[in-house]
Amino acid sequence: MLVASCRPRDLHQEPFPGIVPRASYLLAGATGTARAFATSAQPMWKHALLTTAILAVIATLAGVVVVYGGLYGMSSTSPHLQPVFTVLEKAMHASVQLRARDIQAPPGLDDPATLQSGAVCFRQHCVQCHGGPGVAPDAIGKGMQPIPGSLVSAARDWTPGELYWITRHGLKMTGMPAWEFRLADQDLWALVGFLQRLPLMSPAAYATVLAPLRDRQCPSLEEVKTRNGSPPASGTDYPKGDAEQGRIALSQYACTSCHVIPGVTGGDIHVGPPLNGWARRQWIAGELPNTRANLIAWLRHPQRIDPLTAMPDLGVTQQHAENMAAYLGSLN
Numbered sequence: 001m002l003v004a005s006c007r008p009r010d011l012h013q014e015p016f017p018g019i020v021p022r023a024s025y026l027l028a029g030a031t032g033t034a035r036a037f038a039t040s041a042q043p044m045w046k047h048a049l050l051t052t053a054i055l056a057v058i059a060t061l062a063g064v065v066v067v068y069g070g071l072y073g074m075s076s077t078s079p080h081l082q083p084v085f086t087v088l089e090k091a092m093h094a095s096v097q098l099r100a101r102d103i104q105a106p107p108g109l110d111d112p113a114t115l116q117s118g119a120v121c122f123r124q125h126c127v128q129c130h131g132g133p134g135v136a137p138d139a140i141g142k143g144m145q146p147i148p149g150s151l152v153s154a155a156r157d158w159t160p161g162e163l164y165w166i167t168r169h170g171l172k173m174t175g176m177p178a179w180e181f182r183l184a185d186q187d188l189w190a191l192v193g194f195l196q197r198l199p200l201m202s203p204a205a206y207a208t209v210l211a212p213l214r215d216r217q218c219p220s221l222e223e224v225k226t227r228n229g230s231p232p233a234s235g236t237d238y239p240k241g242d243a244e245q246g247r248i249a250l251s252q253y254a255c256t257s258c259h260v261i262p263g264v265t266g267g268d269i270h271v272g273p274p275l276n277g278w279a280r281r282q283w284i285a286g287e288l289p290n291t292r293a294n295l296i297a298w299l300r301h302p303q304r305i306d307p308l309t310a311m312p313d314l315g316v317t318q319q320h321a322e323n324m325a326a327y328l329g330s331l332n
């Protein structure tokens, strides 16, 4: 029916008989050109719009069937179709490039001490998924989808700023974790310095770099902060935390794996109590009056306050606990 009514009409015929009887003559009144426009172009324009609308409805229905009918394969043993993979990969590259465009690498990334720190952190936190020169990824890395690529040539594909951005923020929906809340900034950059060396590093050279560092650990962010002297975990004169940073920290410390928290994306999970209306709460876990300092103490070390609680110590730093407290305190 659509096709049939698209056939060229007699130019003198009214374009929309019975629908807009006089409007098209008004438009076409002045010249023959205008009349031709009004009689032939207008229906085409409307039909194009109608066709687009119908196609959009069909596409939406198809999407609903795929999503709610469970048709899209989610197993890690069935990779994305190649075109889907290519589009996602392209989108990921463009997204990283856009967000990392202003990041400048600090000087000294190829200092021997920095490279050693980078090597230690790489061995501890990256090899299990990405492997290293002459080293296979372990069971986790081999079973993931998308497969974490070898980082041996990553420095050829990405600028130092982009490597830093990816390592710091992670890649959503790939399994690439964010390290911002786990490692100090200097260690993130040390990793970048090490990644830049990797393309030229033989398996033998890699083993030689790591051999003398056998007993060294990559320090956690909490250890670095403690070493640099954090404020004590009790008292009332904390500087005010940053609620927006706190919202990010709440998902980066896996709080939403047990709690429903308004404004933080997560599932309908009730291992711990939901934290809505936190500012009006009188008690924390039935143990402590709900003050800012007590909340920070609970978030950092719940097991010290109640050794039998199911809430684990999650290694929350003082600063992150302050930020989370600021966010929770804003929930009325």
Ligand code: HEC
Binding pocket: 121, 122, 125, 126, 127, 128, 129, 130, 140, 141, 144, 146, 147, 148, 149, 151, 154, 157, 163, 166, 167, 171, 174, 175, 176, 177, 179, 191
């Ligand atoms: C739990 C597994 C896992 C760990 C641990 C991990 N990554 Fe990844 N990483 C991934 C996955 C998955 C991707 C995405 C692969 C893809 O989409 O091509 C990725 C992608 C990357 C990329 C982009 C690579 C590219 O060219 O596609 C970089 C760079 C990277 N990771 C660096 C690191 C660094 C540095 C560490 C250690 C601090 C690390 N990753 C730890 C899983 C992991």
Ligand code: HEC
Binding pocket: 250, 253, 254, 255, 256, 257, 258, 259, 271, 272, 273, 275, 283, 284, 285, 286, 299, 306, 308, 309, 310, 311, 312, 314, 316, 324
């Ligand atoms: C493994 C699950 C788990 C994780 C992860 C977890 N919690 Fe909890 N949380 C609990 C449980 C269970 C309780 C109840 C504890 C009790 O009453 O002894 C609780 C209690 C609390 C309370 C007190 C609630 C109330 O009603 O008094 C707060 C606040 C809280 N958690 C915040 C957090 C934050 C913030 C994080 C992330 C840093 C977090 N939780 C991570 C399980 C968890």
